[in-house]
Amino acid sequence: GALVSMAGRLMRRWCPSLLQDLHFPVVQLHMSRTAMRASEKDFENAVNQLKLLKKDPGNEVKLKLYALYKQATEGPCNTPKPGMLDFINKTKWDAWSALGSLPKETARQNYVDLVSSLSPSSESSSQIKPAAADEKLPESENVVVTSEGGITKIMLNRPTKRNAITTSMYKEIIHALKVASTDNSTITVITGSGDYYSSGNDLTNFTAVPPGEIEESAKNAGILLRDFVNSFIDFPKPLIAVVNGPAVGIVVTILGLFDVVYASDRATFHTPFSELGQSPEGCSSYTFPKIMGPTKAAEMLLFGKKLTAREACAQGLVTEVFPESTFQKEVWTRLKAYAKLPPNSLRISKELIRSTEKEKLHAINAEECTVLQGRWLSEECMSAILNFISRKSKL
Numbered sequence: 001g002a003l004v005s006m007a008g009r010l011m012r013r014w015c016p017s018l019l020q021d022l023h024f025p026v027v028q029l030h031m032s033r034t035a036m037r038a039s040e041k042d043f044e045n046a047v048n049q050l051k052l053l054k055k056d057p058g059n060e061v062k063l064k065l066y067a068l069y070k071q072a073t074e075g076p077c078n079t080p081k082p083g084m085l086d087f088i089n090k091t092k093w094d095a096w097s098a099l100g101s102l103p104k105e106t107a108r109q110n111y112v113d114l115v116s117s118l119s120p121s122s123e124s125s126s127q128i129k130p131a132a133a134d135e136k137l138p139e140s141e142n143v144v145v146t147s148e149g150g151i152t153k154i155m156l157n158r159p160t161k162r163n164a165i166t167t168s169m170y171k172e173i174i175h176a177l178k179v180a181s182t183d184n185s186t187i188t189v190i191t192g193s194g195d196y197y198s199s200g201n202d203l204t205n206f207t208a209v210p211p212g213e214i215e216e217s218a219k220n221a222g223i224l225l226r227d228f229v230n231s232f233i234d235f236p237k238p239l240i241a242v243v244n245g246p247a248v249g250i251v252v253t254i255l256g257l258f259d260v261v262y263a264s265d266r267a268t269f270h271t272p273f274s275e276l277g278q279s280p281e282g283c284s285s286y287t288f289p290k291i292m293g294p295t296k297a298a299e300m301l302l303f304g305k306k307l308t309a310r311e312a313c314a315q316g317l318v319t320e321v322f323p324e325s326t327f328q329k330e331v332w333t334r335l336k337a338y339a340k341l342p343p344n345s346l347r348i349s350k351e352l353i354r355s356t357e358k359e360k361l362h363a364i365n366a367e368e369c370t371v372l373q374g375r376w377l378s379e380e381c382m383s384a385i386l387n388f389i390s391r392k393s394k395l
């Protein structure tokens, strides 16, 4: 078995032409009409979009597309395994079979995401599109990006609103990560300005919606959130959070996708989803139980238990806690030294550490966003947000 799989890998590496039948038109021919439901328009668009790609995405990606396509249209692989010498079909079968029981809808979503990541500038079915690295976004004061000494720093800079993240800030962060992933920096850091790291999602994101557009707006917010979290899942360089103060909601949940988290002893970590009538996002429904065990994760994600920095460190969410008085000096001295390490080695090591989880994280992210979309339309969520806006409750 190992020998055959090694042979398959070698074939992929040295004989790419043998995999030509993983090619897009084949994928399209197999499209089943009965599979058309809900977001299937997006899926169909993605299949068509793929045909317009100018650049060959490479066999690894085509194999992934093939597997997702089969899973999305036919469900889990239950065809007989091709013989050991039928390398091409066996490679395809392996890729499909590796998706296990991934739900059809998730496979469809992942397929659409993958296609859209291959052609950021082409037509997408999403109303809110992820920003491409070469897309010029307006200058922003709320997300300040600087790059120096091998470190790209993305600073949330809205201190009067406790660095709450607006819709345009989500897009700016996606854009900043995309640029940072290919700039000449070695590591990327996210931090906050002022006393707060961030108070999470700006709750007014949900309030300026014209009547009759609530469902559409929830759908768009779900797409934006999915793109936002995907840009953390896929970020290729070491990603470090410098948590300078209290952190709430989405900025806490995505910490499970960072490589290192440094916190001031003034920082706290709070995910008040139940109080807000919402549900976990940022892949925390998977990463938190994995990092801290299911019961500690439940206290945070279900009951909104706020952790001190030291508690978060004891539970593995935070790497190290520093006294507030020396936090900035100690952390930046350390990060400057890390940024001198060989960048390719760091990138390759991160890939080794993270790659086995990526597919799973994308599926979890898609599922969490679908669930949240429903929560945003719930009465529980709407009244919690109205309470905050009208200052009846402060968390």
Ligand SMILES: CCCCC/C=C/CC(=O)SCCNC(=O)CCNC(=O)[C@H](O)C(C)(C)COP(=O)(O)OP(=O)(O)OC[C@H]1O[C@@H](n2cnc3c(N)ncnc32)[C@H](O)[C@@H]1OP(=O)(O)O
Pocket: 160, 161, 162, 164, 165, 167, 170, 199, 200, 201, 202, 203, 204, 205, 221, 222, 224, 225, 248, 249, 250, 251, 272, 273, 276, 278, 281, 388, 394, 395
């Ligand atoms: C695309 C959509 C994706 C959605 C992804 C979903 C994510 C889920 C989450 O992130 S859930 C978490 C949401 N965040 C909160 O619930 C925090 C709400 N804020 C507070 O509880 C408090 O403001 C505080 C504890 C963070 C800080 O309290 P403090 O007393 O120090 O300060 P103020 O309350 O007076 O706040 C100062 C001003 O900042 C505004 N503000 C703070 N946080 C938010 C926020 N999250 N959204 C919008 N606005 C926020 C606050 O309204 C004050 O503004 P004002 O001076 O104009 O009154």
